[in-house]
Amino acid sequence: MLDLGCGAGRHAFEVLRRGADVVALDMNAAELGKVTAMFAAMDAAGEVPAGTSAGTAIGDATAMPFADGSFDRVIAAEVLEHILDDQRAMNELARVLRPGGRAAVTVPRWLPERICWGLSEDYHNTPGGHVRIYTRVELEAKLKRAGLAVGAHHHAHGLHSPYWWLKCAVGVHNDAHPLARAYHRLLVWDIMKRPLLTRAAERALNPVLGKSLVVYLRKPARGSMATQMEDLAEHDHAAA
Numbered sequence: 001m002l003d004l005g006c007g008a009g010r011h012a013f014e015v016l017r018r019g020a021d022v023v024a025l026d027m028n029a030a031e032l033g034k035v036t037a038m039f040a041a042m043d044a045a046g047e048v049p050a051g052t053s054a055g056t057a058i059g060d061a062t063a064m065p066f067a068d069g070s071f072d073r074v075i076a077a078e079v080l081e082h083i084l085d086d087q088r089a090m091n092e093l094a095r096v097l098r099p100g101g102r103a104a105v106t107v108p109r110w111l112p113e114r115i116c117w118g119l120s121e122d123y124h125n126t127p128g129g130h131v132r133i134y135t136r137v138e139l140e141a142k143l144k145r146a147g148l149a150v151g152a153h154h155h156a157h158g159l160h161s162p163y164w165w166l167k168c169a170v171g172v173h174n175d176a177h178p179l180a181r182a183y184h185r186l187l188v189w190d191i192m193k194r195p196l197l198t199r200a201a202e203r204a205l206n207p208v209l210g211k212s213l214v215v216y217l218r219k220p221a222r223g224s225m226a227t228q229m230e231d232l233a234e235h236d237h238a239a240a
């Protein structure tokens with residue numbers, strides 16, 4: 001499994017715990033050093049299933065240092081909105097995914113993100129910040145252009161949208177603001193403890209306020225009967 005643009009490595013850690021061989025890719029060497037240290041700490045604590053492996057790689061999402069079809073699964077969480085040539089990154093994602101492999105891509109959802117941009121220039125106009133706001137139609141169209149079949153989608157992190165609106169209102173970099181600090185503590189507590197009350201609240205909020213759009217994808221297995229039928233249907237539709 002490839003964790004593309006892994007950042008602090010949250011997804012890589014969880015997938016490793018579930019028994020996958022993991023590669024965490026990022027451009028930030030300092031972040032990758034922390035991820036490597038956490039992999040070692042997890043192994044020492046007995047959290048890594050026997051026979052699994054984990055490693056890191058420094059690389060650019062638009063030119064990844066992997067052979068074609070290297071991965072059975074790819075996660076790209078909150079990455080594409082940072083990349084100027086996002087289509088090239090999606091093409092690379094499709095290239096390194098094996099035929100028949102699956103991927104999950106998440107980006108900030110249009111409405112919560114648009115509110116953040118409206119509240120704060122600093123939220124997005126900073127080095128390494130967000131360079132676009134996706135609609136689901138645009139995201140899925142680009143992923144299809146990369147050769148991926150689009151499956152189900154949903155929205156996630158409904159509790160996080162109000163937090164970011166608050167941060168934008170009081171100052172994105174003002175971590176000392178008492179309201180922002182209190183809300184951040186709530187989110188950390190929720191992530192660590194997963195209490196029923198906040199889990200139920202987030203499930204209720206996700207369809208309306210979910211901060212992230214999550215799209216599931218499959219790389220068609222070329223030569224399969226299902227793929228040939230899909231290709232034929234697409235050809236007939238284009239001809240019509």
